[in-house]
Amino acid sequence: MALLVSNPRVSLSPLLAQNENPRLRVSVNINGASSVNTKNTIVSCYNDEGKQFTQNALEKLEPLWDDGYGTQTMKDYTKMAMDLSDLTRNDGGPPRWFCPIACGMPLKDSPVLMYLPGLEGTGTGLVVHEKALGKIFHVQCLHIPSHDRTPIEGLIEIVEKAMKIEQDLSPNKPIYLLGESFGGTLALAVASRNPKTDLILILANTATAYERSSLHPLVGFMKTLPVEHYGSFPYLTSFLLGDFIKMAMVNTGGPHHLPSLGQMVSNLREDIPLLSAMTTIIPRDTLDWRIKLLESAAGYANSRLHTVTAEVLILASGKDNLLPSKNEAQRLSRLLQRCNVRVFEENGHTILMENGVSVLSAIRATQMYRHSSKFDIFKDFLPPSMTEFKSFPMEAWWYRLYMGAAMFSTMEDGKIVRGLGGIPNEGPILIVGNHMLGGFDCFSVVLEFLREKKIMIHGLAHPRIFQYDEEKEYYMIAYADYVKNLGAIPVSARNFYKLMARNSYTLLYPGGARESLHRKGESGKLFWPEKQEFVRMAVKFGATIVPFGVVGEDDMSELLIDYNEMKKIPFLNNLVNEFNQGKSNLREELGGEIAKQPLHFPIFLPKLPGRLYAMFGKPIRTKGKENMLDDKDYIRELYLQIRRDVEKNIAYLLKKRKNDPYRSVVQRFLWMQMNNGDLDRVPSFDP
Numbered sequence: 001m002a003l004l005v006s007n008p009r010v011s012l013s014p015l016l017a018q019n020e021n022p023r024l025r026v027s028v029n030i031n032g033a034s035s036v037n038t039k040n041t042i043v044s045c046y047n048d049e050g051k052q053f054t055q056n057a058l059e060k061l062e063p064l065w066d067d068g069y070g071t072q073t074m075k076d077y078t079k080m081a082m083d084l085s086d087l088t089r090n091d092g093g094p095p096r097w098f099c100p101i102a103c104g105m106p107l108k109d110s111p112v113l114m115y116l117p118g119l120e121g122t123g124t125g126l127v128v129h130e131k132a133l134g135k136i137f138h139v140q141c142l143h144i145p146s147h148d149r150t151p152i153e154g155l156i157e158i159v160e161k162a163m164k165i166e167q168d169l170s171p172n173k174p175i176y177l178l179g180e181s182f183g184g185t186l187a188l189a190v191a192s193r194n195p196k197t198d199l200i201l202i203l204a205n206t207a208t209a210y211e212r213s214s215l216h217p218l219v220g221f222m223k224t225l226p227v228e229h230y231g232s233f234p235y236l237t238s239f240l241l242g243d244f245i246k247m248a249m250v251n252t253g254g255p256h257h258l259p260s261l262g263q264m265v266s267n268l269r270e271d272i273p274l275l276s277a278m279t280t281i282i283p284r285d286t287l288d289w290r291i292k293l294l295e296s297a298a299g300y301a302n303s304r305l306h307t308v309t310a311e312v313l314i315l316a317s318g319k320d321n322l323l324p325s326k327n328e329a330q331r332l333s334r335l336l337q338r339c340n341v342r343v344f345e346e347n348g349h350t351i352l353m354e355n356g357v358s359v360l361s362a363i364r365a366t367q368m369y370r371h372s373s374k375f376d377i378f379k380d381f382l383p384p385s386m387t388e389f390k391s392f393p394m395e396a397w398w399y400r401l402y403m404g405a406a407m408f409s410t411m412e413d414g415k416i417v418r419g420l421g422g423i424p425n426e427g428p429i430l431i432v433g434n435h436m437l438g439g440f441d442c443f444s445v446v447l448e449f450l451r452e453k454k455i456m457i458h459g460l461a462h463p464r465i466f467q468y469d470e471e472k473e474y475y476m477i478a479y480a481d482y483v484k485n486l487g488a489i490p491v492s493a494r495n496f497y498k499l500m501a502r503n504s505y506t507l508l509y510p511g512g513a514r515e516s517l518h519r520k521g522e523s524g525k526l527f528w529p530e531k532q533e534f535v536r537m538a539v540k541f542g543a544t545i546v547p548f549g550v551v552g553e554d555d556m557s558e559l560l561i562d563y564n565e566m567k568k569i570p571f572l573n574n575l576v577n578e579f580n581q582g583k584s585n586l587r588e589e590l591g592g593e594i595a596k597q598p599l600h601f602p603i604f605l606p607k608l609p610g611r612l613y614a615m616f617g618k619p620i621r622t623k624g625k626e627n628m629l630d631d632k633d634y635i636r637e638l639y640l641q642i643r644r645d646v647e648k649n650i651a652y653l654l655k656k657r658k659n660d661p662y663r664s665v666v667q668r669f670l671w672m673q674m675n676n677g678d679l680d681r682v683p684s685f686d687p
Contacts, residue, residue, distance in 0.1 A: 057108045061135065063456045067360065067385035068131025072102060073250050074353060081122040081281050084143055093148035095158055098123065098141055103134025109371055112166045113137035113176040114159065116183030118207075119290045120282050121146070125180055125352055128250055132360045136369065136382060137176065142183075146286045152189065152297045159190045163197065172372050178202040178359070180352055181323070182290070185210075185297040192304035199310035200368055202359065204351050205317055209328035210298035214321060215291060246347060246354035305335045312336050313366050315357065318345035325349070333470075340366045340470070342477075361388055365481035377489060378498055383456045384485055392482060394443040397679060403552075404611040404668050405444040406660070406684040410618040416687040420452050423546060424619055427503035430538045431457065431616070432642055433548040434526055434650065435509045437559065437602060439516040441550045442507065444612055446486050449505070451680075458499055459483075459507040460491035464599060496534070500541040508534055513597035519562040523553050524650050532639040539635065542623035547642045548616040549649030551657065555610025561603040576600045609665045611684075613657055615649040660685040 080100070097114070113133060117123045121144035126133065133139055140162065144150070150158070163175050177199060179187030184206025191199050207213070282290070316329035326343055333339045342362050347354050360382075363369050370380045384392075393399055409422030416422075423429070435441065442459055449455045465483055468476045489495050491512075499506045509515060511527040518525065538545050566572040580598045620642065628634045661683070662668050668682050675681065 057105050059108050061107065061383055061385075063383040063450055063454050064386045064389055065135070065383065066131075067135065067387050068102065069128070069358070069385075069387040070250055072127045072130060074127075077124050077127040077353065080124040080127065081120070084122050084124065085146060085281050088143070088145035089147075091145050091147070093145055093150055095121075095142055095144040095148060095150060095155065097162060098143055099139050100124070100126070100130045100134075100141065102127075102130040103139045104131065106134060106138055107136055110137055111170070111173045111176060111371060113139050113178055114162065115139065115141040116159070116177060116179040116186045117142060117144070118181035118183055119287070119294060120278070121148075121290065122281060125350075126178070128353055129359045132358070132385065132387075136360075146281065146283055149289060152186070152293060152300055155186055155297075156189050156193065159186065160194065163190070163194070167197070174198040174200050174370060174373070176200045176202065178204070179206060180204040181207045181349070182294045182297060184208065185294065185301045188301035188305065188308060189297060191310040192301065192307045195307055195309040197310075198373055201308075201310050201312045202315065202363070202368075203312065203332075204315045204359075205320055205323055205325040205349055206314065206328065206332070207294055207323055208298050208301050208332065209324050210294055212328075213323045215294070215323075246356060249355035250353070305332070308336055310338070311368055312339040313362060313368055314339065314341045315351055315359070315362060316341060316343050317347040317349060317351045318343055319347060320349045320351075322349040340368070342366070358388065358391070360385070361391075361481075361485060364485050367484060377495070378502065381487065383487070384450070388485065389447075389450060392447065392486070394482070395447055397677065400679045401668055401672065402556075402609050402665060403444055404609070404662070404665065404682065405448060405614065406611060406682075407445075407448055407614045407616070408687050409616040412619070414618060416615075418684065418687060420449065420616070422616060422619065423449075423453065423455075424544050425453075427505055428500045428538075428541050428543040429505045429546060430500070430534070430543045431505065431507050431546045431548060432534070432646065433507075433509065433614075434524065434550060434646055435511055435516040435518075436550055436553040436612075437516070437518065437523070437557065437604065439509070441552075441612060441614070442509075443482075443486070445507065445548075445550075445614060448614075455505055456487050457505045457507045458487045458489050460496060460499075460509075461488040462513055462599075463490040463492070466490050493533070493537075496537055500537055500543055510534060513599060517563060517597065517600060517602060519564055520559050524551060524654075526643060526646065528643060532635050535635050535639045535642065536629060539622045539625055539629050539638070542626055545620040545622065545638075545642060546616050547620070547645035547649065548614055549646050549651075549653060550612065550614045551650055551653045552610060552612035555607065555663070556612070557604040557606055559602055559604045563598070563600055563602070566600060611657065611660065611663045611665075611668075613653040613684075615653050617645040617649050620645075656685045656687070 084098075115123060115126050117125050123141035123143040126139070126141060130139065142159070144155075159177070166173075166175055175198065177187040177190060179185070179201065181204070184201075184203035185208050187201045187203060188206070188208065191197075191201055312332070314329040314332060316325040318326050320326070329341045329343065333341050342365070344351060344357050347357055351357050352359065364382055364384075367375055367377070367380075369382060370376065389395060406418070407420060408416055408418055409420050410416050411422045431445075446457050446459060449457050461483060465476070465480050465488065468480060470477060489499065496506070496508075510529060514527045515525075518527070535545075537543075561569075561572070563576070566576055576598060579600065620638070622638075625634075657663055662671060671682055672679060
């Protein structure tokens with residue numbers, strides 16, 4: 001599909017160098033709006049499907065894989081953009097495709113992602129996300145030479161022809177179009193003309209709201225600015241373009257990492273002078289042309305929104321001074337048939353260049369990454385990268401200090417040790433335990449397995465988390481995103497079966513919502529069903545069962561109003577009924593207490609926190625017991641043993657925590673201050 005292109009007369013940066021690193025892949029559309037001048041250009045064929053390029057590709061990503069976030073920043077963007085501009089300076093077109101070196105080799109069977117740039121047109125705007133997206137996509141970026149004057153219809157045709165090639169190569173895979181600003185309008189225009197193509201659009205601050213943007217006064221100001229002063233134009237309008245402080249924070253450790261003041265000032269000092277390069281990248285006459293191009297593209301896309309059938313994910317900034325991106329995202333979500341919106345309240349227009357935004361995380365959270373026509377929650381799951389792991393609020397130092405999670409496990413010989421040393425290293429593993437109020441304990445458990453053992457646990461979660469209505473239940477978006485990105489799977493017999501069959505580590509709370517949303521005086525009480533189906537499933541696959549107990553709820557909060565009391569208060573009762581209206585009760589047929597699980601939000605009072613403790617009991621191995629699957633006595637006794645072990649673990653922790661000198665958050669904070677903030681080694685009781 002693509003062509004390898006290099007020009008020996010142009011001095012390229014290491015990011016684009018050919019001789020040192022033959023990875024600049026430029027796919028040239030021969031049938032573009034203008035001819036291709038290949039004089040002084042070395043051209044050779046490249047085939048994405050060739051065995052020579054795929055035989056060494058990985059089949060899957062390991063938990064906490066390196067996504068390269070922060071290793072490339074605005075400086076790299078400027079260097080790459082300048083190099084590409086130099087390469088095509090004497091070239092009137094047509095636009096062409098390339099793959100940045102940093103993208104590397106994607107996983108086997110990866111779909112293609114085509115990046116459609118904003119008005120600057122270089123195609124290098126993915127620089128912050130190249131390494132991450134390059135792991136899971138065949139990335140192709142559209143480059144529009146500065147002197148190219150292809151109209152919107154021509155650009156649409158160029159994208160469509162590239163899509164046609166991809167469809168012929170991989171007819172069963174979706175095609176991703178990631179459009180930024182102007183590129184978002186182009187993506188929508190393409191989608192409107194191809195309703196039968198399996199497209200997934202990712203729109204970053206799309207410019208469909210051009211008529212309501214700040215570009216109109218900007219155009220007027222540019223026209224009155226003398227030609228000799230055009231060099232000052234990027235500086236005079238920089239407050240509209242993006243948040244330079246957010247850009248300076250990109251290479252400081254992760255999307256949500258706060259840098260030191262000195263580091264940020266140093267980055268700003270290096271980044272701001274780079275604005276002068278914009279007048280070279282996009283000369284004045286080119287900017288004038290592209291604003292007209294944007295106007296026609298916005299009109300084209302807006303007039304055809306009703307024909308767009310593609311899945312759409314909109315990334316919108318809350319502080320976009322150039323476009324009304326947040327309001328536009330809400331408008332588009334009402335007009336488009338299948339649309340997800342994620343708003344980044346603190347970011348500016350150049351959202352893909354700024355800290356606090358991960359395109360990869362947004363794609364994962366909305367479950368829009370897939371290899372075929374339908375999303376498969378198992379085959380299409382991507383484990384969190386190291387950057388994502390560090391950016392989870394539950395991994396933030398203040399949350400970890402607040403929870404103070406101390407975990408213990410039991411070795412095969414019965415010895416209790418601090419940490420997860422007693423957890424077997426080979427699956428399938430079924431981890432079974434009790435829920436604390438609200439189920440917030442599961443975050444600490446899943447993150448500890450990632451931190452200590454780099455093992456991804458798939459928690460079986462209530463399906464409501466995956467089926468909420470974004471308009472009515474917007475407050476669930478952030479919570480649901482974190483749960484899904486941490487590997488949660490909707491609880492069902494079918495999904496449980498698949499997890500066991502895949503030798504997964506599975507986290508199961510038999511008490512479900514009833515236990516998580518327990519009433520006053522029920523902390524630590526188990527609400528398990530009488531049926532032993534989860535035990536039968538574990539035995540069927542010879543899984544190792546690890547019973548565990550958690551305590552600490554009473555040290556962190558006091559339940560003020562529970563479900564029983566809510567039913568007696570008309571206002572709260574109406575809220576609960578409205579929240580559950582039209583929603584089925586998963587365990588209604590079981591009867592008894594386990595069936596009383598209407599979803600609600602208990603009202604509780606936070607306390608000066610104590611500590612969360614988790615105790616993992618001695619592993620119970622069922623391998624070789626598959627022939628006992630129909631032995632009702634064996635299954636029942638195994639079920640009772642697991643329950644007894646969970647209750648024993650809870651009792652053990654309630655007794656032993658009295659001897660923990662660091663049970664109080666105050667004591668943990670003081671210890672942290674004296675030990676360089678090392679939260680992984682805060683002592684606890686002696687097991």
